[in-house]
Amino acid sequence: MALITLWRNLCHLSDFRIHGALAALKNHPIIHVHKVAEERLCPWFCSPQAEPLGVRFHHSCCKNFHSENGNDLHPAGEPVFSEAHVWDRPEQSLTSVDEPTFYRRLNSFTSSEEVLSFISCKLQTLPDTLAAGALQRICEVGRKDGDEKLPKEILKNRVFQALCIQCEQEPSGLPDTVLVTTLQALTLLHVDPHRGLVLSLVAECQRRLKGGGLEVHSLCILGESLIILQGPGCATLELVIGQLKREKLEEFTPEDIVALYRILQACTEKVGQHQAFLNKLNNFSLSVVYSLTPTSMSQILSALVVLDQTQALPLVIKLGKYVVRHIPRFTNEELRKVLEAFIYFGHNDRFFTKALEQHVASVCLTLDPEVVSKVTEYCGRKRILSKPILDAVAETFVCQSEKFSPHQISELIEPFGKLNYLPPNASAFFRKLEDTLLTHFNYFPPKTLLKILHSCSLIECHPVNFMAKIFSPYFLQKLQGEESYLDRLSLAQLTQLFLTSVLECPFYKGQKLLPKYRVRSFLTPCSSLETPVDFQLYKFVKIGLVDLLGARLYFAPKVLTPYCYTIDFSPAGPSQCGRIQNRRRRRTGM
Numbered sequence: 001m002a003l004i005t006l007w008r009n010l011c012h013l014s015d016f017r018i019h020g021a022l023a024a025l026k027n028h029p030i031i032h033v034h035k036v037a038e039e040r041l042c043p044w045f046c047s048p049q050a051e052p053l054g055v056r057f058h059h060s061c062c063k064n065f066h067s068e069n070g071n072d073l074h075p076a077g078e079p080v081f082s083e084a085h086v087w088d089r090p091e092q093s094l095t096s097v098d099e100p101t102f103y104r105r106l107n108s109f110t111s112s113e114e115v116l117s118f119i120s121c122k123l124q125t126l127p128d129t130l131a132a133g134a135l136q137r138i139c140e141v142g143r144k145d146g147d148e149k150l151p152k153e154i155l156k157n158r159v160f161q162a163l164c165i166q167c168e169q170e171p172s173g174l175p176d177t178v179l180v181t182t183l184q185a186l187t188l189l190h191v192d193p194h195r196g197l198v199l200s201l202v203a204e205c206q207r208r209l210k211g212g213g214l215e216v217h218s219l220c221i222l223g224e225s226l227i228i229l230q231g232p233g234c235a236t237l238e239l240v241i242g243q244l245k246r247e248k249l250e251e252f253t254p255e256d257i258v259a260l261y262r263i264l265q266a267c268t269e270k271v272g273q274h275q276a277f278l279n280k281l282n283n284f285s286l287s288v289v290y291s292l293t294p295t296s297m298s299q300i301l302s303a304l305v306v307l308d309q310t311q312a313l314p315l316v317i318k319l320g321k322y323v324v325r326h327i328p329r330f331t332n333e334e335l336r337k338v339l340e341a342f343i344y345f346g347h348n349d350r351f352f353t354k355a356l357e358q359h360v361a362s363v364c365l366t367l368d369p370e371v372v373s374k375v376t377e378y379c380g381r382k383r384i385l386s387k388p389i390l391d392a393v394a395e396t397f398v399c400q401s402e403k404f405s406p407h408q409i410s411e412l413i414e415p416f417g418k419l420n421y422l423p424p425n426a427s428a429f430f431r432k433l434e435d436t437l438l439t440h441f442n443y444f445p446p447k448t449l450l451k452i453l454h455s456c457s458l459i460e461c462h463p464v465n466f467m468a469k470i471f472s473p474y475f476l477q478k479l480q481g482e483e484s485y486l487d488r489l490s491l492a493q494l495t496q497l498f499l500t501s502v503l504e505c506p507f508y509k510g511q512k513l514l515p516k517y518r519v520r521s522f523l524t525p526c527s528s529l530e531t532p533v534d535f536q537l538y539k540f541v542k543i544g545l546v547d548l549l550g551a552r553l554y555f556a557p558k559v560l561t562p563y564c565y566t567i568d569f570s571p572a573g574p575s576q577c578g579r580i581q582n583r584r585r586r587r588t589g590m
Contacts, residue, residue, distance in 0.1 A: 106134060179218075224262060285300065324351045356375065374411070397432060473514075492522050
């Protein structure tokens, strides 16, 4: 029965589940099997000072066995060896055979303390590759906890310092992937770049880089790490980019493509040197859009904005089509980057707008204020009157107004005026806005405050309680700042608010806007408050009026009214007709 017990224990080890094992057990005596088992198991379970084998033999009368076919023998109460039990033994030695099991245990830990405790009794026999893996896992867990740096108690830990020394002394024995990922883990936690370990890893990476032995993925990881450690202007980074340019883009994975965009995004000062390669990259990226994650899509769009890739509109449009599918999966920061890119490139898609409406209406109260203001800015810039979005935004502001900064409030309010839309909760919405402005009036930059009040007046919510303040010489001086004069847009907005106080609020008897701050026309080339006229439509109307009235002299285009607004077409009076006829006579000599 001792043979049966031994067979049951050996069957739990994958090394012994081989064809003919049963025959081998039958053909050898017990002493020989015991000796072979010790030789095979010792590297797995024993330290150099071997202890008694952890497999015990029991007499058949001490255990109850049950088997249907004589092969599945499971003694009741027999302890079963587990991976955790094996690896927790302090005298455990590590060999290359055990790497997969080691990494499985390592990845199961959720804190740096657990990793250090697991490694502490194995430092004597820990290979360099596994030491680097343990160091990387410590950094990953620290990063996952949200800390920008490792705690001091970890940095001063004896085991952690021993791992650093081991990796620092023997970096040449590390595989390329382990080398660059360890360096990346350290840089993401902002480890001192002048630390001996970091310098040693960087030096080894530079040596391999000059030898041309690094693969694409390793080059991308190294490039991003160098940006953090040495900045985008370092010479080694230029070598990395140069090697990446020489590689075939077909060999890049989608993750490598995204990493390449991030690297080039950091080198904005040299974008001209890389433009030819960027054009090639933009065209190739069209073929991998379908396989990108939401995070990757937002990062590529952000890079295109920073690199000013206005010629990459086909890529932006294709990304926009796939973005629609992933809107609920974007984080707040990722959605903000997507919206910024669409605003920058002028992209507008009705399917995107529909998906954005559904998402914002359902989770608006949980969105960051920056995202909420960016959503409304997108609607305002593209002149999208989306009632579900604007209603949800108005409700969010009423409930969470204290979370919004002055700039975010301005971006949130302006689209309501531009689109001439009053939300259902308009009274509560503007009451909350008024309370916020009264409470924090001095915290709002003058131009931001002027934009907000001007937007309110466009939807007939006239800011009477603030007119005396913004027309005062003190506020106007703050608005002008250090400039020698006020810009045309600010003057036009002040003039419109003044006209509002005169025409719409005759009961207002406070401070008036001084004449020198008033403009004569709102139609100016660069900063017009009037909506530009569509040229083709203007041309068709003009031709139609000539045909209808019989002559051009019976109407006048772009007539300035006493209230600074411009009328596209106005009937010409008798005196005006006479002047036009006299002008024609002089031209013809009649």
